[in-house]
Amino acid sequence: MYDFEYHKPGSLADAVKLLSADPDARPISGGQTLLPALKHRLNKPTSVVDLSGIAELRGIKREGNKLVIGALAKHVEVATSPEVKAAIPALAQMAGTIGDTQVRNRGTIGGSVANNDPAADYPSAVLGLNATIVTDKRRIAADDFFQGMFTTALEPGELLVAIEFPIPEKAGYAKMRNPASRYVMAGAFVAKTGGAVRVAINGAGPGVFRQADMEKALTANWSPDAVAGVTQPADGLNGDIHGSAEYRAHLVTVMAKRAIAAAG
Amino acid sequence: MPQVTLTVNGKTSTVDVEGRTLLVELLREKLRLTGTHVGCDTSQCGACVVHVDGESVKACTILALQANGSQVTTIEGLAKPDGTLHPMQEAFREYHALQCGFCTPGMVMSAIDLVQKHPDGMSEKEIREGLEGNLCRCTGYHNIVKAIAAAQDVMHGRAQTLAPAAE
Ligand SMILES: Cc1cc2nc3c(=O)[nH]c(=O)nc-3n(C[C@H](O)[C@H](O)[C@H](O)COP(=O)(O)OP(=O)(O)OC[C@H]3O[C@@H](n4cnc5c(N)ncnc54)[C@H](O)[C@@H]3O)c2cc1C
Ligand code: FES
Ligand code: FES
Numbered sequence: 001m002y003d004f005e006y007h008k009p010g011s012l013a014d015a016v017k018l019l020s021a022d023p024d025a026r027p028i029s030g031g032q033t034l035l036p037a038l039k040h041r042l043n044k045p046t047s048v049v050d051l052s053g054i055a056e057l058r059g060i061k062r063e064g065n066k067l068v069i070g071a072l073a074k075h076v077e078v079a080t081s082p083e084v085k086a087a088i089p090a091l092a093q094m095a096g097t098i099g100d101t102q103v104r105n106r107g108t109i110g111g112s113v114a115n116n117d118p119a120a121d122y123p124s125a126v127l128g129l130n131a132t133i134v135t136d137k138r139r140i141a142a143d144d145f146f147q148g149m150f151t152t153a154l155e156p157g158e159l160l161v162a163i164e165f166p167i168p169e170k171a172g173y174a175k176m177r178n179p180a181s182r183y184v185m186a187g188a189f190v191a192k193t194g195g196a197v198r199v200a201i202n203g204a205g206p207g208v209f210r211q212a213d214m215e216k217a218l219t220a221n222w223s224p225d226a227v228a229g230v231t232q233p234a235d236g237l238n239g240d241i242h243g244s245a246e247y248r249a250h251l252v253t254v255m256a257k258r259a260i261a262a263a264g
Numbered sequence: 265m266p267q268v269t270l271t272v273n274g275k276t277s278t279v280d281v282e283g284r285t286l287l288v289e290l291l292r293e294k295l296r297l298t299g300t301h302v303g304c305d306t307s308q309c310g311a312c313v314v315h316v317d318g319e320s321v322k323a324c325t326i327l328a329l330q331a332n333g334s335q336v337t338t339i340e341g342l343a344k345p346d347g348t349l350h351p352m353q354e355a356f357r358e359y360h361a362l363q364c365g366f367c368t369p370g371m372v373m374s375a376i377d378l379v380q381k382h383p384d385g386m387s388e389k390e391i392r393e394g395l396e397g398n399l400c401r402c403t404g405y406h407n408i409v410k411a412i413a414a415a416q417d418v419m420h421g422r423a424q425t426l427a428p429a430a431e
Contacts, residue, residue: 006266006283006329035325036307048283050330100397105319106326
């Protein structure tokens with residue numbers, strides 16, 4: 001790892017100041033993605049800004065028909081939070097299956113969503129639940145936020161502050177894990193919120209995406225059978241040593257069926 | 265040079281570090297606590313697991329500076345000063361839960377956190393899932409799982425002594 005300066009600001013304003021003063025400064029939350037990347041010298045920040053001391057990024061709370069989760073909420077906190085379990089059990093269940101115990105003890109929702117790894121879990125919940133990303137500057141709809149592999153609408157130095165999840169009538173998540181890395185090969189998050197159906201697919205493509213044909217089928221008939229006949233085209237999906245694009249396309253339908261069964 | 269102050273196994277130290285110094289490097293190279301191992305550079309093997317403020321974490325995936333001010337427990341901090349082993353260490357010995365021993369410090373630290381988080385006890389399946397972050401290339405995990413199942417009864421006070429392993 002190349003050396004860097006370390007800063008630990010106590011407020012959001014101070015963090016933003018440090019990051020905007022230096023284009024090569026990088027924020028760190030749980031470090032479960034950034035530190036492995038730095039060890040491999042995949043990037044070379046001049047300084048690392050530790051967000052963990054910023055109170056504005058903390059907390060999980062219910063606000064009317066929304067659940068607001070601060071960027072620093074760790075996977076273990078989301079998995080065990082009574083508020084999350086009561087409002088969106090599928091989200092708590094998802095958080096409890098990210099990586100392993102030690103990754104869940106450090107990794108955060110803000111770091112995961114800002115990173116937008118195509119094989120990450122949370123992006124499909126954010127897109128499937130039509131959540132809003134709150135930053136230090138603005139509010140961004142999930143449909144505009146994710147922009148393909150490791151790319152988001154965040155500008156350099158812009159910080160993810162919280163995520164607002166509308167509370168759905170029904171929601172479910174299912175994934176097929178790579179047996180070695182445990183990352184997602186293909187996953188589906190399905191939700192019905194205010195009568196509207198969304199299906200978000202992660203792991204299978206270069207970025208999380210909505211499956212419009214499945215959304216249409218489920219709007220007409222909310223049942224696993226409704227998506228059984230919907231074929232996901234393999235065009236543009238990921239193919240690698242872990243599985244071909246055709247295999248992942250097949251998994252998409254299987255995972256969507258399981259997600260609907262889980263949602264009930 | 266930045267400094268880190270932390271309490272490791274009950275002893276407070278202040279150490280000079282670089283920004284990039286990992287907690288595991290501080291433990292092994294500065295404090296000479298070499299029981300915590302490094303088995304990979306991808307944050308996947310769990311040989312480096314220690315407790316930071318009571319939570320199990322991979323010491324190779326946290327900066328020393330991020331652990332400033334915290335309470336750290338390593339494998340060296342488990343046995344009593346008179347040498348009496350922690351029930352989890354005792355169980356690993358009794359159940360032959362190690363062969364080369366490389367993964368063992370991380371396994372034991374993860375196992376203790378796991379048992380503490382499950383006061384009602386764990387099934388074999390839950391133990392196996394709880395060990396997802398720890399890899400062992402020797403044992404095939406079988407005896408590790410048995411050791412943890414036996415140790416949890418002692419740690420939760422449901423058994424006075426460790427159930428002996430079957431011959
Ligand atoms: C062994 C292992 C297995 C894993 N398995 C899974 C898995 O199955 N599923 C899964 O989804 N993930 C998995 N992960 C990744 C894990 O979930 C990470 O915790 C997560 O991707 C990043 O969160 P973090 O808080 O650690 O972020 P960091 O590593 O601290 O940061 C990640 C990136 O986001 C930026 N960033 C961090 N916080 C903010 C913020 N508030 N605003 C803007 N930018 C920010 C950083 O600059 C960096 O570029 C795994 C990781 C490991 C090491
Ligand atoms: S050394 Fe392998 S996970 Fe830390
Ligand atoms: S005992 Fe050798 S790696 Fe586990």
